[in-house]
Amino acid sequence: MAQRKEPTFRESVDLMFNRAVSLMDLSPGLEEKIRVCNATYTVRFGVRLRGRIQTFTGYRSVHSEHMEPVKGGIRYAMAVHQDEVEALAALMTYKCALVEVPFGGSKGGLRIDPREWDEHELEQITRRFAYELIKRDLIHPAQNVPAPDMGTGEREMAWIADQYKRMATTDINYRACVTGKPVNGGGIQGRTEATGRGVQYALREFFRHPEDVAKAGLSGTLDGKRVVVQGLGNVGYHAAKFLQEEDGCKITAIIERDGALIGESGLDVEAVRGWIARHGGVDGYPDGKFIRDGSKVLEHQCDILVPAALEGVINLENAARITAPLIIEAANGPITAGADEILRQKGTVIIPDMYANAGGVTVSYFEWVKNLSHIRFGRIGRRQEEARHELIVKELERLNRGLGDAWEISPDFKQKYLRGAGELELVRSGLDDTMRTAYQSMREIWQGREDVADLRTAAYLVSIARVADSYRAMGL
Numbered sequence: 493m494a495q496r497k498e499p500t501f502r503e504s505v506d507l508m509f510n511r512a513v514s515l516m517d518l519s520p521g522l523e524e525k526i527r528v529c530n531a532t533y534t535v536r537f538g539v540r541l542r543g544r545i546q547t548f549t550g551y552r553s554v555h556s557e558h559m560e561p562v563k564g565g566i567r568y569a570m571a572v573h574q575d576e577v578e579a580l581a582a583l584m585t586y587k588c589a590l591v592e593v594p595f596g597g598s599k600g601g602l603r604i605d606p607r608e609w610d611e612h613e614l615e616q617i618t619r620r621f622a623y624e625l626i627k628r629d630l631i632h633p634a635q636n637v638p639a640p641d642m643g644t645g646e647r648e649m650a651w652i653a654d655q656y657k658r659m660a661t662t663d664i665n666y667r668a669c670v671t672g673k674p675v676n677g678g679g680i681q682g683r684t685e686a687t688g689r690g691v692q693y694a695l696r697e698f699f700r701h702p703e704d705v706a707k708a709g710l711s712g713t714l715d716g717k718r719v720v721v722q723g724l725g726n727v728g729y730h731a732a733k734f735l736q737e738e739d740g741c742k743i744t745a746i747i748e749r750d751g752a753l754i755g756e757s758g759l760d761v762e763a764v765r766g767w768i769a770r771h772g773g774v775d776g777y778p779d780g781k782f783i784r785d786g787s788k789v790l791e792h793q794c795d796i797l798v799p800a801a802l803e804g805v806i807n808l809e810n811a812a813r814i815t816a817p818l819i820i821e822a823a824n825g826p827i828t829a830g831a832d833e834i835l836r837q838k839g840t841v842i843i844p845d846m847y848a849n850a851g852g853v854t855v856s857y858f859e860w861v862k863n864l865s866h867i868r869f870g871r872i873g874r875r876q877e878e879a880r881h882e883l884i885v886k887e888l889e890r891l892n893r894g895l896g897d898a899w900e901i902s903p904d905f906k907q908k909y910l911r912g913a914g915e916l917e918l919v920r921s922g923l924d925d926t927m928r929t930a931y932q933s934m935r936e937i938w939q940g941r942e943d944v945a946d947l948r949t950a951a952y953l954v955s956i957a958r959v960a961d962s963y964r965a966m967g968l
């Protein structure tokens with residue numbers, strides 16, 4: 493097995509796509525149209541820093557414009573290259589179609605190690621990169637809307653939004669040019685946590701279906717399940733935190749850049765995150781066993797493995813030794829096509845990336861809608877909802893007095909029922925609904941078709957069919 497050639501990330505995405513289309517009845521022309529990446533723009537730009545001109549290379553790929561704007565994060569990492577950005581852009585097309593957000597697929601990347609530059613320098617670099625993309629409408633509220641990804645966050649998104657505003661001074665919708673902004677800079681509550689929250693909602697939905705849980709050789713609920721997480725960044729941290737605090741999962745190992753921590757009785761996610769912030773890694777954390785070769789810990793016995801760092805970490809070399817019966821791909825592309833085949837043969841259940849980490853783009857969609865409507869969700873209806881609830885509670889209390897105070901409404905119920913939904917509650921409700929509905933569309937195929945043995949193929953079948961329908965509706 494180890495002699496087999498490992499496909500690149502983009503080849504992996506194409507192989508998985510091809511496996512799905514072989515089960516569909518698409519014309520070869522349409523199949524090709526959907527698969528190929530429409531365009532990739534490469535930019536090399538200089539910024540005067542530390543006494544000399546430093547040159548940076550960045551990319552913005554547009555995979556499919558069957559819907560516009562196209563959407564996809566901007567990644568800051570030294571490993572960024574055209575192949576990777578195109579693979580990620582393709583995944584965005586399928587992801588958006590699967591969770592029914594009305595966007596095409598795009599992705600961007602800048603070859604940079606953000607830890608090597610201070611905040612002021614990063615701002616100059618980000619603004620210059622944004623300038624190059626805005627000039628070509630590769631950042632635009634109606635055409636191309638980036639978001640955070642690995643190595644970027646709300647700070648970078650705020651710089652991008654401001655740069656766009658400076659260049660498009662009369663665009664009233666300028667805030668919708670990028671999502672993942674800080675809440676007080678046109679963002680939406682719940683966006684930062686959204687991808688991790690989506691991972692939690694995906695797992696909750698999976699565990700609502702005992703037949704699906706049984707396919708992974710597991711039983712019961714999330715409570716008490718042993719979870720191994722790779723990458724305690726935005727996605728991994730939020731997913732691990734919510735699973736630990738709200739669903740009773742035990743985080744038995746955390747894998748980071750410098751190594752891994754093992755704690756069979758459960759690591760305290762918040763404390764480990766704090767330790768990383770202070771010390772730059774997990775080494776030295778007092779309440780866990782440190783293992784220098786972190787990637788080995790992907791093979792650790794657990795119920796659920798959550799790779800939430802980077803692509804290709806489960807590959808031909810280690811796939812046969814992965815013991816987790818259930819893997820949820822919180823990162824994009826953590827399992828190569830070759831590894832996917834080995835794991836499928838072993839009966840491992842994989843909740844695929846295009847579904848598992850779609851929480852980010854879902855809440856980005858809500859943020860974009862909020863920016864275009866220029867109003868916070870819940871602002872109009874919330875007090876009206878509360879007033880109607882109050883009417884009911886008062887009426888019940890009046891009736892109760894007529895019965896001689898036979899029963900009492902509990903203060904807890906009253907407090908919860910009287911409270912109208914604010915922006916955060918609405919965002920979470922919309923995200924939960926999206927994750928449930930998308931899972932159901934995949935499982936219908938997974939459980940219903942004999943020729944579909946895994947959730948990834950099912951996910952591709954759902955999304956490719958939707959993209960094909962969009963193209964057909966355009967007359968293609």
Ligand code: NAD
Pocket residue numbers: 640641642643644687722723724725726727728747748749786800801802803822823824825849850852853
């Ligand atoms: P991030 O930069 O916030 O976090 C990445 C984490 O992984 C960091 O803690 C980093 O130290 C760790 N890491 C890096 N290399 C590692 C290695 N070799 N071994 C173990 N840990 C390592 O990035 P993020 O935004 O959390 O993104 C993580 C993944 O999730 C990426 O694949 C990204 O494309 C995907 N994703 C992110 C979002 C989002 O909203 N941020 C949305 C969808 C998908």
